[in-house]
Amino acid sequence: MANEMLDDAVRSLRESGVRMTPQRHAILEYLTTGHTHPTADEIYRALEHRFPNMSVATVYNNLRVFREKGIVEEMNYGDASSRFDFVTTRHYHMICEGCGKIVDFNYPVLDDVETVAAHLTGFKVDRHRLEVYGTCPDCQSNVH
Amino acid sequence: MANEMLDDAVRSLRESGVRMTPQRHAILEYLTTGHTHPTADEIYRALEHRFPNMSVATVYNNLRVFREKGIVEEMNYGDASSRFDFVTTRHYHMICEGCGKIVDFNYPVLDDVETVAAHLTGFKVDRHRLEVYGTCPDCQSNVH
DNA sequence: TATTAGATTGTAATCTTTATAATTAGTCTA
DNA sequence: TAGACTAATTATAAAGATTACAATCTAATA
DSSP: HHHHHHHHHHHHHHHTTTOOOOOOOOHHHHHHTOOOOBHHHHHHHHHHHTOOTOOHHHHHHHHHHHTTTSSEEEOSSSSSSSSEEEEOOOOOEEEEEOOEEEOOOOOOOHHHHHHHHHHOOOOOOEEEEEEEEEEEEHHTTTOO | OHHHHHHHHHHHHHHHOOOOOOOHHHHHHHTTTOOOBHHHHHHHHTTTTTTTTHHHHHHHHHHHHHHHHTEEEEOSSSSSEEEEEESOOOOOEETTTTTTOOOEEOOOOOOOHHOOOOHHHHHHEEEEEEEEEOOHHHHHTTTO
């Protein structure tokens, strides 16, 4: 369940000395309850009715903390603002060029690419990122 | 040679009704002469001595045109500004998390990922993008 | 060469993100 | 449980990247 993910995240943050505030908890809760790839602004707007005094900076600060702790992944796509994704199992992203919709899909992890890239470039490889772009079913049928 | 790439680009743009201005030509020239993955601002600063009156908007406008025509690829990495890459042969990018350096490397095109992703999501696939992140040799030896 | 639509310029505006200082509030310990 | 310590939040300003827009200019075409 989402609750487990949330509890795990809270525990792991606590263990590394990160304090748990109501705002921070709410952002984590938002990310673990079906809201995938939101922007910072979307999170802010979703929570401002519960925290009328919350600052946008708080959202950004927390997202940075979560990213540094490996709890969320930050992604820059074509559009202006970053999107944030709660890290669960390894997955890749399919992105619609028509409407911007993002859908996760699973695929065997491309370890080989990392090995080859390390060999060719001399870099010490840390991670990789793969995105597929195309047109979602809705946008395909909306062509007129 | 770079000249061929440049000539091809100019021809293909002309054929699709894009006018060739000195500024536009200079931007293309810059992109085809060994300057890989520059930001819009880097292009602007590199050319402003030749075109003292050139506007930043011109650089952005042209990069958008080139992107729409498939002549350059736009990439958003962790840093603030987009980077632009002249499209030649298919290659992927290795990015240093220490200093931001970007190195191209070749790898068999991941057609299979596109096929699988299309099947799993119902999208019509257009293209994909892969980046590997790590630490470049320089940054590895600069750890102290 | 005259025409015309597209391109450029200059500037303002927008949008996202970060910086900063003051205030507030978790967490730890006595 | 109170007090202290320090991190987190808030509010606001600032920075930086990109876009919008109106006026001017110019490449392409006949």
